[in-house]
Amino acid sequence: MTIAPPALSVFETLESEVRSYCRSWPAVFDRAQGSRLYDEDGHAYLDFFSGAGALNYGHNSPVLKRALIDYIERDGITHGLDMGTTAKRAFLETFQNVILRPRDLPYKVMFPGPTGTNAVEAALKLARKVKGRESIVSFTNAFHGMSLGSLAVTGNAFKRAGAGIPLVHGTPMPFDNYLDGQTPDFLWFERLLDDQGSGLNKPAAVIVETVQGEGGINVARPEWLRALSELCERQDMLLIVDDIQMGCGRTGAFFSFEESGITPDIVTLSKSIGGYGMPMSLCLFRPELDVWEPGEHNGTFRGNNPAFVTAAAALEAYWADGQTEKQTLARGEQVEAALRAICLEHAQLGASYRGRGLVWGMEFEDPEQATKVCRRAFEHGLLLETSGPRSEVVKLLPALTTTPEELDEGLRILARSVRETA
Known part of the structure; x- marks a missing residue:
């Protein structure tokens, strides 16, 4: 399929230069259903991006759409601040019964705002308030958001530079396997904590992603996460797990930390x-x-409140019977097998792969190769993005509802795109 880029339009003349995804995918999208998007000219695209992880259940899920339409048509509350509403009550009860109680998780629930960075800012603020300390430890290649507090615990130099001011009160430590196994886990971290001359202020908390999505699909081992949890307990630090992209079933279980057996503080x-x-x-x-x-x-x-409605409907539809986790793990095995075959075929590119559940990355020795692959995949009707500090990783984030046939189709396009750009 040959896609002609749209003519110069209001996007170029009026919208800020800060826009990014539209530069990788030069199309004007009009509608979407399931794992497919359609542009205004009727071209179909298979979606292995899923709204950067915001569409785990695909586009316009009929079950969620029906719940939303019914709520709007009966003039349900749209804007409620933190007032009590029937929609909020239904979500909280469903979240408690379907997610928290079966996992024996004791959490209180706070609604800090509409975005991921709002949640991270609230978590950092709460940790500092509880412990009476300012410092937060994060990890190399972490991404936690674009507001200043979240950005201070983000690793990417390009994104940090956009702040325009010093980003303080955050200290980075090596993520799992950052040093290629040359030193024991947390040797440097704990030595600094125990040494009164290290210059490290006692942290209030540690914030971590179990799989670093924007950082390059870096997967933390369960034993590494358990050791981190134990370290936090020993050193009187709170453990914050950022499950914004990897939660809601992306790695299989509803929470990405379940596999490790830990219970984060936040x-x-x-x-x-x-x-x-x-x-x-x-x-x-x-x-x-x-x-x-x-x-x-x-x-x-x-x-x-409309989000409370669709959130509750999603929990009932996809998490009440345990089938989504099993399906996601099976789909993940399908992706892993295909990536293994691609990497074996293109050993000369130094290709490697890694991931969990339905989040996978394929890395190349030449960082530009990943961008070339994603560009060619778009030309063949597949949406993929890159990740990693040098955009060296092709990132696969298909919806959890993607069928085996759709997965196979997308993986064949990926293999073709690697072959054509090798």
């Missing part, structure tokens, strides 16, 4: 928690950490 969720792509985020924390004064942290759009 968890952030966003993206697919709204189910339908509706803006929504949560900050979850142990009850004893709920030291907020009423109104001490707020936000105009922290009560997106």
